[in-house]
Amino acid sequence: MKKKIACIQLDIEFGNPKANYEKVESWLQKAVKQHCDIAVLPELWTTGYDLNHLSTIADDHAKTSIAFLSKFAKQYGIDLIGGSVANKKNEQFFNTMLIINRNGEMIKQYSKLHLFKLMDEHLYLSSGNNDGVFQLNDETFAGVICYDIRFPEWIRKQALQGAKALFVSAEWPHARLDHWRTLLLARAIENQCFIIACNRAGRDPNNLFAGHSMIIDPWGKVLAEGTDKEELVTAEIDLSVVTDIRNTIPVFSDRLPEFY
Numbered sequence: 699m700k701k702k703i704a705c706i707q708l709d710i711e712f713g714n715p716k717a718n719y720e721k722v723e724s725w726l727q728k729a730v731k732q733h734c735d736i737a738v739l740p741e742l743w744t745t746g747y748d749l750n751h752l753s754t755i756a757d758d759h760a761k762t763s764i765a766f767l768s769k770f771a772k773q774y775g776i777d778l779i780g781g782s783v784a785n786k787k788n789e790q791f792f793n794t795m796l797i798i799n800r801n802g803e804m805i806k807q808y809s810k811l812h813l814f815k816l817m818d819e820h821l822y823l824s825s826g827n828n829d830g831v832f833q834l835n836d837e838t839f840a841g842v843i844c845y846d847i848r849f850p851e852w853i854r855k856q857a858l859q860g861a862k863a864l865f866v867s868a869e870w871p872h873a874r875l876d877h878w879r880t881l882l883l884a885r886a887i888e889n890q891c892f893i894i895a896c897n898r899a900g901r902d903p904n905n906l907f908a909g910h911s912m913i914i915d916p917w918g919k920v921l922a923e924g925t926d927k928e929e930l931v932t933a934e935i936d937l938s939v940v941t942d943i944r945n946t947i948p949v950f951s952d953r954l955p956e957f958y
């Protein structure tokens with residue numbers, strides 16, 4: 699099955715959800731004009747890393763973001779990997795990815811499992827407690843968030859559940875762009891799955907971000923890669939090649955988990 703994908707490599711307005719909803723709406727319109735089937739947003743796209751002001755800017759049970767994404771998805775018939783948003787649940791805050799199908803239905807929420815201490819996430823956010831595997835149009839996919847890509851066991855667990863593509867939403871700093879590229883390529887090759895990784899562009903008061911959103915096939919070939927500017931990064935993926943590649947080098951059936 700072929701799908702045209704758009705990563706919306708947004709330059710997020712720090713701590714300003716209203717401005718970000720407006721920007722995202724206009725980028726989503728561009729993805730629709732380019733006939734994309736699936737659009738992907740970066741991590742914390744409504745607020746950026748304005749963690750000090752979560753009590754006023756986080757989205758209560760992600761209600762506003764879900765309503766915004768559902769309305770757009772249904773109106774334009776596009777599946778949305780709605781990046782992640784700062785999600786206020788009772789007295790806790792989560793970094794939650796929202797998956798919305800083209801009928802406007804919310805089919806999965808995944809809250810970031812591995813919190814990134816270098817950016818103080820653990821001081822403000824709580825970890826999720828479920829994986830990111832979901833079904834979309836009869837295919838199995840998974841979603842993870844930024845620092846999660848450093849944990850190959852976490853990704854493998856989801857590939858073993860049949861995920862043919864892994865969606866990554868990120869705010870990855872430019873200082874470690876080489877890690878970003880290498881980790882994504884490795885996750886694609888070792889799991890023989892597509893990697894669709896949407897990073898933010900631009901800067902906030904503390905970091906310059908890398909951009910370089912990437913769409914990588916299960917052989918490790920880069921189908922599309924962004925610059926460091928705000929832009930759409932698009933490519934067509936053909937999910938049928940996953941089975942071909944898994945048959946050519948049968949990594950999954952050759953695993954010997956009793957030894958590791």
Ligand SMILES: O=C(O)CCC(=O)C(=O)O
Pocket residue numbers: 814817843844845846848869870871874877
């Ligand atoms: O692992 C890294 O180097 C970056 C991770 C990160 O920025 C994040 O998880 O927000």
